Amino acid sequence: xxxxxxxxxxxxxxxxxxxxxxxxxxxxxxxxxxxxxxxxxxxxxxxxxxxxxxxxxxxxxxxxxxxxxxxxxxxxxxxxxxxxxxxxxxxxxxxxxxxxxxxxxxxxxxxxxxxxxxxxxxxx
Numbered sequence: 638x639x640x641x642x643x644x645x646x647x648x649x650x651x652x653x654x655x656x657x658x659x660x661x662x663x664x665x666x667x668x669x670x671x672x673x674x675x676x677x678x679x680x681x682x683x684x685x686x687x688x689x690x691x692x693x694x695x696x697x698x699x700x701x702x703x704x705x706x707x708x709x710x711x712x713x714x715x716x717x718x719x720x721x722x723x724x725x726x727x728x729x730x731x732x733x734x735x736x737x738x739x740x741x742x743x744x745x746x747x748x749x750x751x752x753x754x755x756x757x758x759x760x761x
Contacts, residue, residue: 665740669739669740672709672713672736672739675705675708676705676713676734676736677751677753678704679701679704680717680733680734680751680753681732681754682701683697683698683699683732683753684697684701684729684730684754684755685697685730685755687700687719687755688758690759690760694719694730695719697719698732701714701717701732701753702714702717705736712736713736713737714736715736717732717734718733719733720733721757724754724756727756727757728757729754729755729757731752732752732753733751734750734751734753735748736748
C-alpha cells in the first residue's frame with residue numbers, strides 16, 4: 638500500500654469537482670443578486686415617477702414594467718403593483734414587484750418580493 642501511483646490523478650479529479658461546484662455556486666449567487674438589485678432599482682424608479690404631483694400610480698407601474706422588461710425580460714415583470722401608504726411616518730408611493738428568483742436546484746426561495754418607496758409630492 639506504499640505505492641502512490643495514480644494518486645495525483647485522483648486528487649486532480651476531486652479538487653476539480655470541488656472547484657467547479659464552488660464556481661457554479663458563486664455564479665448562481667451573482668445572478669440572483671443581479672436580478673434582485675435590478676428589481677429594487679426598477680421599483681424605486683417607478684415609485685419616484687408615481688409619487689410626482691402630476692403623475693399616477695399606474696404610470697409608476699408602467700415605468701417599472703418597462704425597466705424590468707428592458708433589463709431582464711418580461712418573465713420578471715408580470716406582477717407589479719403600486720399603492721399609496723406610509724413609509725417612515727410620511728405619505729409614500731410603494732411599488733411592489735414579485736418575480737421568480739433564478740435558482741438552480743431546490744435550495745432557497747423560488748420567488749422574490751421587493752419594494753420601492755418614494756415620498757408623495759403635493760402641490761400644497
